[in-house]
Amino acid sequence: MSATNTLLIEALSFAYGDKKALNNVSFAIRPGECMVLLGPNGAGKSTLFSLITRLYDTRQGRIELCGFDIKKHTRHALAKLGVVFQQTTLDMDLTVLQNLRYHTALHGLGRSVANQRIQQELERLNMYERRHEKVRQLNGGHRRRVEIARSLLHKPALLLLDEPTVGLDVPSRHALVEYVHQLVCEEQLSVLWASHLIDEIYPEDHVIVLHKGQIRAKGSVADVLALTQTSQIKDAFTKLTEAA
Template sequence: MSQVATPEGMALELDSVSFAYPRRPVLQEVSFTVAAGAFCVLLGPNGAGKTTLFSLITRLFLCRSGSIRIFGHDLGREGREALGRLGVVFQQPTLDLDLSVDQNLRYYGALQGHPDRIMGTRIREALCDADLAERAGEKVRHLSGGQRRRLELARALLNDPRLLLADEPTVGLDIQSRRDIIVRVREGCGSRGVGVLWATHLVDEVEPHDQLVVLHQGRVVRQGIASAILAETGSKTVHQAYSLLTGGGPKS
C-alpha cells in the first residue's frame, strides 16, 4: 500500500471501522490513513458509505467497532482534542440563508469561543481568499451555489484546522464552479499544510498525485497514490481503474 510520509505523521487513521443500521451493514472493516498535509480523495458512488464514514469521524455517530484517530488522538477517548483539529463541509448545506455572509462567519466564530476582535481579522482574510469580500454584507440566499460552497469552505477553515473533511462539496455545481472550488482547496490547504479528506463520486476530481481510497459497498477495495493505482491496474484513466476494481464506475 502506498502512503505519503511526512514528518508530522498521520492526520487521520481509521482501523477496522465497521458500522451498521438495523439489519443493514454500511461499512465493513474500513482501514486507511491520511498523511498530514496530504490531499486524499475518498472515491465511491452514492450509497458506498462515504457520508456515514464522515458522520463517524465527526462523531455524529458513535464508532463502536474499530478505532479512529485524528493526529494521534483517539476519537472515543480524546474527543475534544481530536475534533478540535477538524474543519468540516457537510454534504447538505448548513448556512443560514437569512444571515449575511459576514454574519454567518461571525456566528460560527462565536460558537468556537473566539473574541469578536480576533474574528474580524480572520473573516476579512477568509472572505478575500474565497473572493467574497465584496459580498460580505449580502444575505447568503443571494449567492450562487458555487459562492455558497466557497463560503462553507471558508467557514470550515476559519478555525485553522489541521484536517479538512469535505463530503461531496461540489454536488449540483456547474463544471467551472467545481473546478474553481477544487483549485482553491488544493492551493489554500496545500499552502497551509492542511490535510484534506475529499469525498466524491466524480472521477474527474482525482489528480495523479492524490492519495486515493476507493470505497465500494462499504469496503475499501484499493488505496494508494492515484498514479500507482492506475499502473497496478493497467489503466489509462481513473474511471477505467474504478471500473476494473468494482465492476462499474462512478460518473466522469
Template structure:
C-alpha cells in the first residue's frame, strides 16, 4: 500500500450547511501534501473526519489502507495529529508530556523517552527534554507537539494550521523540519494551512475552497507564470 491517506468522494453537512462536497485526495507515504484554503474552507472538517471526531456521512477515508469506519482502531494507530489548538500540559516538562502521551499508546516509560528523544532531535529540540513547557516559545512548543505526534511511529501525520500564531522564521523552520521528517522517515504528511508562503514550488498541493477541491497538483504547475498567490486568488474567485 503506497498511500498513507486516501480520501474518495467525501461529503459532509451540518444540517443544511454543506461543509465538504465530493472531496478526493491522496497522500503517498514519504510525501508532503499541502492542503491550502482560507479559513472556513473545510480543512478542519476534513481532519475531524479522518480522525473520527466526526462520522463519515458519504465517501470513503482510509489510512494506510484501513477504512476509518470499518477498521477505526487500525486506522487511528497509523495516524499522528497536530491540531491548531495547543495540546501540551504547560505545567509539565517536555519529558513528562512525552511519557504521558506514550502511556496513552501503551509505551513503557523508558521506551517513550527513548523514542521521544529521537523525535525531538528530528525537530531540533533534543536539548530541551527537561525544560518546562511553560518556558518554551510558541515555536518550540509546536516542535515538541510534532515530536510527540510521532511517538507511536505513525505512517501519516496530520498538521492542522500547526504554525498558527508563530513568527515567519519559526514557521519556515517548522515547515522545513516536517518536510525532512516526511522524506527521511517515510511519513506521509497532510499539512493544512491558509498561508501561501508555507507551500514550496515542488510541493503537492490541494486547494480547498467552500468545501470543494478546486485544484490539485504540483504547486509550480498550479501557479504558472502568475505565481501561487495570484493563482490561488483566481481559483477561489472562480469557485465562489
C-alpha cells in the first residue's frame, strides 16, 4: 500500500521536552495530489516539515517517501524531495544561475544535464533572461520563482512548500499558486503545501487541518465541508480550530 503513496505518515508524534508539538498524526499523499496543510501558528506545521526533511529525528511514528523510510533510507528518501522553505534560502550574493548550479551540484547532476534543467525550469517561470542577475536584485516574487525552479531541478516526486506565498503581493501569490497546481495536473507531482491562507486552496485539493499538533480534519475540500457542515472552507477552518 505504501509504495503507491508518495508520502506516507503513520502515527507520528513529536515533543520538545514536555511540550507536545505533534500528536499521532497520520496521512498519505498520492501522486498528482495537492495536499494543503492548514493550521494556525504553533499548530505543528513547521515541526512536521522538519521531520519530513529529516532536520529532526522521527522518534515516534513513521515517515515514508516513495516507499523509502526516511529514518532507514534517508538519502534515497531525500532524493525524492523538493523543498521551498518559508524564508528565502537563496544566496543573495550569487546570481540566479550560480544558486541553481549549487543546488544541482548538491544533487550530483552533471554540468550538461544541470544546464538543460536549469534552462527548462527558468523558462517555464519566465526567469531565464534574468539568470545572470544577483538574487539580491530580484523582488520577492521573482526570488520565490527561482526557489520553485530550484526545488524542481532534481525532479522530485514530492514538493514541500512551507508558506511560500508569505510576503508576496496578490498577483505574485496567484501566479505561484496557479503554477504549482499546473505542475500537479501536468506532471503528477505530489505537493504538501503548508498555509494559513484559505484562498490558496483549489476545489480539487485535499486538505488537512492541523491544530495543537493534532489533525482535526482531513480529506477533499468537499469532505471537510461535509464534516463541519459549512459551505466555505474558511468557516470550516474556523469551526475546527475554535472548537478545540
